[in-house]
Amino acid sequence: MIKLILIVVLVGAVGLLAYIRLAPSDPARWHEDPRLVSRPTTPNFHLIRMVGGDAMPRVFQAPAEELATRIDQIARADGATLIAGSLASGHMTYLTRTRLMGYPDYTSILIEPAGEGAMLLAFARARFGHSDLGNNRARLERWIAALSD
Numbered sequence: 408m409i410k411l412i413l414i415v416v417l418v419g420a421v422g423l424l425a426y427i428r429l430a431p432s433d434p435a436r437w438h439e440d441p442r443l444v445s446r447p448t449t450p451n452f453h454l455i456r457m458v459g460g461d462a463m464p465r466v467f468q469a470p471a472e473e474l475a476t477r478i479d480q481i482a483r484a485d486g487a488t489l490i491a492g493s494l495a496s497g498h499m500t501y502l503t504r505t506r507l508m509g510y511p512d513y514t515s516i517l518i519e520p521a522g523e524g525a526m527l528l529a530f531a532r533a534r535f536g537h538s539d540l541g542n543n544r545a546r547l548e549r550w551i552a553a554l555s556d
């Protein structure tokens with residue numbers, strides 16, 4: 408009987424992990440404007456915007472189109488996949504997965520002109536779970552640091 412219970416638990420765990428890895432991502436659900444999004448009730452996100460964010464956006468001394476291209480290159484080099492939006496619109500949403508378990512995270516980027524340069528606003532969040540162990544914040548900070556290099 409114990410053997411049967413262990414097999415059922417193991418099959419259930421494998422099924423859950425497969426669902427996490429293979430669950431489809433609906434771009435319409437995850438492509439959000441960082442300026443307008445409501446703050447989640449769980450701590451598994453990081454929000455960069457002028458009002459009500461976790462951090463203030465930086466202004467980069469580059470045109471919006473150039474900044475969008477640079478952040479796209481950085482995101483893709485970090486393993487992200489563009490699932491919605493476009494560089495031309497300056498509003499993109501990327502899917503990334505945690506290294507160990509493959510949990511999906513979504514990062515919506517909005518590039519806005521700001522004087523002679525452009526400003527990057529962002530909303531990074533986990534799809535599953537309550538905590539992301541700081542992964543979304545770390546990813547955004549890494550991408551923004553790479554923009555400064």
